[in-house]
Amino acid sequence: LVNVWSTGKGPTALCAHILADRGLLDLDAPVAAYWPEFAANGKGSVLVRHLLSHRSGVAGVGAPHTLDELYDWELTCAQLAATAPMWEPGTRSGYHAISYGFLVGEVVRRVSGVLPGEFLRQEITGPLGIDFTFGLPEKETHRLAELVQDRTDRTAQAALLARMQPVAVASLLNPPTGRAAANTPGWRAAE
Template identity: 55%
Template sequence: MAEIHGTWDPRFDRVAELLQTNFASGGEVGASLYVSIDGEAVIDLWGGWKDEDHSSPWEEDTIVNVFSGSKTVTSLAVLILADRGMIDLDAPVADYWPEFAQNGKQKATVRHLISHSVGLPAWEPPFSIDEAMDIGASTARLAAQKPWWEPGTRASYHASSFGHLNGELVRRVTGRSLGQFIAEEIAGPLQADFYLGLTDAQFPIVATVYPATDEGGPKVPKAATAPADPDDGLAVERELSQRTRLGSFSGQKRDALALFNSPQWRRTQFGGSTGHANARGLGRIMTVIANGGVSRGRRLLSPVTIAEIFREQFAGIDSYYMKPIHWGTGYALAPVATQEKGPLPFLRPGKRTAYWYGTGGALSIADAERGMAVSYVMNRCQSGRASLNGAYYTAIYDALERPRAAP
């Protein structure tokens, strides 16, 4: 039976038991889980196997593709540049990337770009994964494209295009690729196992990803194919949803097991989807937001820039998900008052919770109100009611709400 390894504060015994139970039952193949409070790790666990054949154990340094969990690190890269005065969040993107001004995007701002409101949620269809892999050409295509709405007037998840857009912004400002910037300015200083663009020498520490469905894409509602009903109050959202899927590589049918474990995918620097990490790596990075800008003694953001994250940019039905989402600057925000049936329906209300997640269940959460970061990664993707991320999240928050036993 797979054993769990690592450490945890005794108040989180139930969380550790749950992880062990899921390894024993086969609900998990391999996974890691990390929680920090006020910058200190209170859960740092890992266990299971890198593969379904149980031929290679999940080690302390094992990493796995975290899919869209990568976006939380990409957004942090842009915010670090803003914090250093190298980027103005409210300046036009074209100030740093002149070609971006094409086709009515002259006034689109950096804040729009990292808040899923710039109007480029996908490429004009049709579009393929092979085209996306040519990052230079596909990014130039986005720069030339007309936005699907006036930037800043609505928001819809930029599932496939987010990494191309923001990676190019970082490159234009720093002269470095997004992967290089993250390695040198975020992951390296924080001693965080997060990599965007693996070397072949790192392949042995990578766990095999097993998709949740035959196609392996994110479990999102199917796009409408019937003509729009003029009395449908969400007709615009449904049309955008359909266009997004047709113009995204993230929603296409393909051999997911082969693609997501391929050398090409692992080497590629898609800032929105090809990041590889373990929970400790993601957690140390999200601790920056949860802990006032500081993680492992290194300050990466000022409180002023952190406050920008929690300035709501959009609240309403996101066209990609057809669910309510609150978008802040670079991150989704938890609802403030009551729980909602958003992308993570188990998420509890919070005044200062920034988050996103990856296909299959990877979590990357910063609860600044509690000073807490929560991260979880796994190699067997889950979906719907079979997802385990909500069970871990609930167990963590339940433990915080229970009175501590007397010493």
């Protein structure tokens, strides 16, 4: 098994689209219709489709966020709900690297009553026998490939990080993730 990183966005979106196909989720409805707390700080006009298309303006948590906080679904969703948009929702796109799964996933949870990983197991991976999961059960960790650090020069990477815009920092580095984080039990078990 390998860490899914951003390829988890597709299955998360699929969960939302299944709910939409069943008439339980309106992609043109405000997110706040399903998640009232999300309307805070000028996000009342954010539509579900804005979440799905990286256009919500909530590319990351607005305050410093730790890995331990990231592993707490309810806390991370509460912090995202409290975050002001980084641009006017619906007017442009920006990659929601870390926040996407929580934003779309929380709508899935509010509509279906279960976290997206459980919804995926019940509706897709379980019935189809697909070996895919959000949150790796401890009994399966022996099957997981460990990430290794490459030995390349980090000078160019450091220079790039120093020039990153605040939106990119919030999206990609709050909290900092990478090999060290991904090899921890907390990361592997997190939804």
